[in-house]
Amino acid sequence: MTSKTPEPRLILNVDDTEAVRYAKTRTLQRAGYEVIEAGTGADALRLAAERQPAVVLLDVKLPDYSGIEICQILKQEHPRMMVLQISASFVASADKALGLNSGADSYMTQPAEPEELVAAVRALFRIRDAETELRRLNDELERRVEERTRELAEANHRLQGEILERAKAEAALVQSQKMEAVGQLTGGIAHDFNNLLAAVVGGLHLIQRRSKEERIIELAGHALQAAQRGVKLISQLLAFSRTQELEAKPVDINALITGMQNLLGQSLGPTIQISTDLGPDVGPVLADANQLELALVNLAINARDAMKGSGRIAFATRTVSRPEAPGEPWVTISVADNGPGMSTEVRERAFDPFFTTKPAGQGTGLGLSQVYGVARQLGGQAHIDSREGDGTTVTIMLPQARHAAAPAAPALPAEAPRGKQETVLLIEDDEDLRRVMCDALVELGYRVVAAVDGVEGIELAKAGPVDIAILDYVMPGLTGAETARRLKEMRPDLPIVFASGHADTRALADVGAHGLLRKPFDFDELAARLRQELGRERA
Structure with a gap:
């Protein structure tokens, strides 16, 4: 059963001999203790339950119970009570051993000197106080251990969360770097393939325009369809590389x-x-x-x-x-x-x-x-x-856009007007594409002066009149953007159209270039863009 906390300095004196009980009570009271008395075992058990004394001074020989039995009951029901067994009859070593083995904390023989009795009781109180302090320290230690364990568990939970978040962030960074690297690679590949496809598409368009044989025109159409599938693949590559300029x-x-x-x-x-x-x-x-x-x-x-x-x-x-x-x-x-x-x-x-x-x-x-x-x-x-x-x-x-969707822009006319023998400065480093574009421009009614790079193109512009310039964007030596700047310094009114298979053309706006043809393009698109830029300049 659960017992109440014993009163700090209360002693229960149990002895069936009234004179002896009185003498012990007076001795303990003079020593400063509060003492209650019992003459039988039954009274002792009742008072112990009611008053919860800190120490029980227990005679071994009682009229109703033996002191050994009372001691065992007290220790079972009130484990924290200190029991000092005392006897004038059972004084042999075996008797003392029996009393201590029954649960007694100490054993004395009567008659006992007052000083010895008080010293024995004080010793029991010191033991009890030490046990109380030890119990308090254990409780405090358990509380602190429990609190620290909880704090460590919470810290560990936070740490696991941070580790998981860091792992996710590192995985996302690795994925982003991988995609960026592959994107740069595919962007470069796409540029080279755009130049190849531009030459192929341009040559096929020339065949269609110049041939009179239906079978040849039909075969060129089939080849163009295959080339357009290549154009679509290149567009997908550029979209992945995130370098294609999108019109957002x-x-x-x-x-x-x-x-x-x-x-x-x-x-x-x-x-x-x-x-x-x-x-x-x-x-x-x-x-x-x-x-x-x-x-x-x-x-x-x-x-x-x-x-x-x-x-x-x-x-x-x-x-x-x-x-x-x-x-x-x-x-x-x-x-x-x-x-x-x-x-x-x-x-x-x-x-x-x-x-x-x-x-x-x-x-x-x-x-x-x-x-x-x-x-x-x-x-x-x-x-x-x-x-x-x-x-x-x-x-x-x-x-989400901040403004409403704008109406669709009008499409370029299906049949673009022909040239009027204006002079076109064509700067293109790819030989095959340069030849095809020269033929196409002549076919469309223009005169052409062609250069393999920016330096040669600038010299040609100095040498004779030029009505419009078509520049590749990515060239060895002078880039298309730098070439355009120098041409604009010479001729601020010169229309410039970029024909580029490269995706990142954001620098074009800085050099005053209005037109952009994305390779590969067809002849109608080329003709329409040239007339648009020449018309803009005259206006």
Whole structure:
């Protein structure tokens, strides 16, 4: 049973002989202790329970119980009480041993000298006080250990969280650096391929314009279609590398997705169910409409292929808050399918260029990388949520535009006017492309003076009249931008058009260049751009 705390200096004196009990009581009272008395074992147990004395002075020989029994009961019910057994009859060593083994803290024989009795009681109080202090210290130690253990557990929990966050941040940094490195590589490759394709496309256009034989024109058309597929691949590479200059304008994303339904239906086939859940409060996004549409088509085609041509694809848009800038809303565009999903290993590599799980010849591995590149270049994000057997959702997050979507710009005329024998200064370091462009310009009604680099081009401009200049952007020696600056210093009114297969052309605006032709381009586009710039200069 649970006992109350013993009173600090209260002694229970138990003895059936009244004179002896009185003598011991008086001795202890003179020593400063409070004493209560009992003449029987039953009274002793009752008073012990009621008053909770700190020390019990217990006669071994009692009329109803033996002192040994009382001692055992007291120690069982009140473990913290100190018991001093005392006897005039049981004084042998065996008697003392029996008393101590029953739980007594000390044993004395009677008659005892007053000084000895008081000294024995004081010794018991010292022991009791020491035990009390030790108990207090143990309790304090346990409390501190418990508190420290809790603090360590909380610190460990925080540390584990910080380790996890750091691991995530390091993984994100490694992924970002990997994507940046691959992006730089693919950007350089794309530039070289654009020059090759420009020469091929230009030559095929010349064949179509000059040939009179239907069969040759038809074959050139087939070759042009193949070249256009190459152009599309290069566009995807540039989008991934995030160096392609995108025309970010407010785009009504809900209208864009709605307008894609016929195209998606034709591209995906009748066995794919397409559904939309377009948020009514979704505002315009800052995006390049053509590249964003291409990204969504790529996602839909990837989903169709993952579902083996049969399943459901859902397009959804929502407005959300940016975690790092709650006041700046983002628009999420998600494309979800009910296909087989991705493993963790595939999901982690899904945005890598040229990575594909499709059989050889059935995929370039550039679809998702184009999506990633466009999202990042437009200041947004892209992520994949997928588990094996549970479908895939790809979400593009883009900044919401502050202004409404603008109407579509008018397209260039289908038939551009021919030249009027104006002189074109063509500066292009690629020999094959330079020859093709010279032939094309002559075909379009212009005179041409051609240079292989910026230095030669500047000398030609000094030597004779030039009406307009076409410059490659990336050239050995003087860059296209530096060449343009020097030409403008000589002729501030000289129209300049850049023809570039390189993606990063942001420096063009600083040199007063109005026109930009992205390689590869067709002859109609070249002719229209030249007339536009020459007309601007005359105006």
